[in-house]
Amino acid sequence: MSNHLTKRELREQRRAERIAVESAYAARTRRTRVLRLVAAAGVALACVAAAAVASSNGGEPATPKPAAVDAGLFRGIPERGGVLGDPQAPLTVTEYVDLQCPVCAVAARETLPALLRDYVRTGKAKLEARTLHFIGPDSVRGARVAAGAERQGRLWPFLEAFYAAQGHENSGYVTDGFLRSVASAAGVDAGAALAFADSDAAQAPLDRANADAQRLGIDATPTFSVTRKGGRTQVVDAPSLLALLARESQR
């Protein structure tokens, strides 16, 4: 038998060698890619873990410390049944809030002072609040204690004090200790307010807030409704409130 290969056999042999080399190269490439992918996933996971830890630490609520409410803000304005201002005022402004809502706290800082100064103190409007409570359990507890403050004619100072000490949403900061501090800062009898919050009667303002919001199609906070005595109700957000009141008070 001859050792010489025919041309055809030589071609076949070379082809087989090439396929073997390519297969080995493909397998090596696959292994390299899988290793690279595992390494990339590992580094990515480490980066995400570090970011999550940093994010968690940044997100931890500082222990909120209520400060005394600015006495001048509400001084001399009567509050009865949660209604701030002259009960006979032609315009009724109703603010729909959630005590945990950070935008509500912004509105309290940026919109409320002008609202009180220009419309409530002047007798053009009276102000009331509806405490919605959809952000979480802390909102419910806060709203029930707010109902206790309302019974003492101190709802608005309580809201202010709460916003001033507002913590991170649903982080569990709304403890009885926190609520006592807020109540004290607002000049509310904390023991009585918390006792009222535990009673069945505290649910009524929450149900009323839900019903009124549903009737007006309000599903975000803060939202304001403005009602002229005997007239229609208009719903606006915080940035549009003062402009609407300016128009309405000129009518």
Place this chain on the structure above:
Amino acid sequence: MIARAASAVVALCGLGIAGYLTAVHYTGGTPVCAISHGCATVQQSAYAELAGVPVALLGLAGFVAILCSLARDGETARTATAFLSLAGFGFSAWLTYVELARLDAICIWCVGSAACMTLLAVLSVTRMLRAPPGRPA
């Protein structure tokens, strides 16, 4: 090639979302949100920034980096895309957990961005593993 083109389209969508959220962050506005309240809650939470940098801006930078990595088609570029997409996917998963478990609020824009990152992770891993091996030297 299809995975690369699809990745580019998804990354552009993500870029649009992150760009919008970044603009809203710096203009001090509130994102238009189809689900009540969630966007403002998420945007103004302590989790909206990481070491002082807005998370929306980090997302924007992530999508830009992914688009840059898609400009080339070598092994290194594919690995870079996979790494960036996996990191983006992981961080989006963390933020979604935060929204659901800690903030109890959902921002539809964040969900959109997370969906883009998820798609990019799937596409980039597929692209990396299925790319033709080339020829031995």
